Amino acid sequence: MLIDWFTVGAQAINFLVLVWLLKRFLYQPILHAIDERERRIAAELADAAAKQAAAQTERESFEHKNQAFDEQRATLFSQAVDEAKTERQRLLGEARQAADALAAQRAESLRSEAKQLNQAILLRTQHEVFLIARKALSDLAGADLEERMVQRFISRLSAMDVAALSVFADALTTASDPACIRSAFELRESARAALTQAIHSTFGVPPKIRFETTPELLGGIELTANGQKIAWDIADYLASLEQGVGELLNAKGQPAATPATAPASTPAP
């Protein structure tokens, strides 16, 4: 007999026990582990999706912030450029004004300096001219400058026209104060006597004369009486010299004045 019924029963029981044991030790733990893992993966995926969504939101937020920041930066930059431009214009204007003022001051100073120099040159020239003339006259003709000047004044008196003579004669006679002879140098007695003599003979009245020394008189002699004046000096001679020196100073001062104004007029970069 191929079938042993005791064995059949025992095997059926064995199989059912095996089913229970495997369910207990194999299927349930394995399925539980798989379910647990799937739950975990699902949770992680959900978490990752949530994080991704959050990251996306954050990214959009950052992009917006970045955009706003860029716009703000561009605005601020533009403002700064405008302000810098305005400030630059203002500073350039101030610098130009300062340069103009400096140039004007310098030109004024130069003018003043030239004027002083001119005056000094004039006085020095006068002095030198007298020295030269005196020495030349002494060396060449054995003559005295002051004497020659007195003679020149006397000859001028005699060369006056009649109308002028009568006007001055009236002045001499009507004057309450004595007539005044001013000279740049101290007149010697002989010269004073010659002058008094010449005035007497020219105007026909005995004059009352007062002698004064005035260095500013440019080496000349003048006779004043009651508001009338007759004069001779070397101013005419010096006038041409003064003009030449003035032109020379102008020619030297012009190039010096030009660079002072140049920076102000140069367009700024």
Next chain:
Amino acid sequence: MHLSPDEMIFWQYGFITLNGTIVFTWGLMAVLVIGSKLITRRLATGLTRSRWQNLLEIVVTGIETQIAEVGLAQPRTYLPFLGTLFLFVAAATLATIIPGYEPPTGSLSTTTALALCVLVAVPAFGIADQGLAGYLKSYLEPTFLMLPFNIISEVTRTLALAVRLFGNMMSGAMIIAILITITPFLFPILMTVLGLLTGMVQAYIFSILAAVYIAAATRTRTRTPEPEAALPA
């Protein structure tokens, strides 16, 4: 030379017999249960796991998938029964490579016991699924005239299950035993390999047929609402 491991008697007291079939079955049970216990003792639920756990997961999910493909909607309900059927038959076959071992499935007593289990399990699952009346009603379908044929079908398919497995396993063992006496060298090895293949196929067929029978017993109710659900709203 035994036709069946039932003939290997280790101990006997009256009708109680401790034969080779029972002893080898216990051995297989011990290996399966202890192996499972050892591997599932420390199961990882994270993304990394041991190779043995991986192997068991593949086996369990593979069986679950097969059950689902047969058409059972809740494969986990039937997994312990059908999975144990497959694992037991497959383990009994794989162990044939051990010298001195004889597969308990080569005993008609074992296959009969398994077939009887299926015979009981099919109506049990059917009744659990659709109730006693619903299950008994399935014997009257498509008409009450089919009742005897349905009953005959239940019995014969159980017999076929038992005899098919027994025949295949027994014949494999017999062929190898005979060949060893005739050509003791390479040819028996090839037949052993072929026997392994046959045994695995039989394990698959046995468990799949059981699944199909259970599906046939439980499917009736789930199939009924389909036409209504397909109607347009």
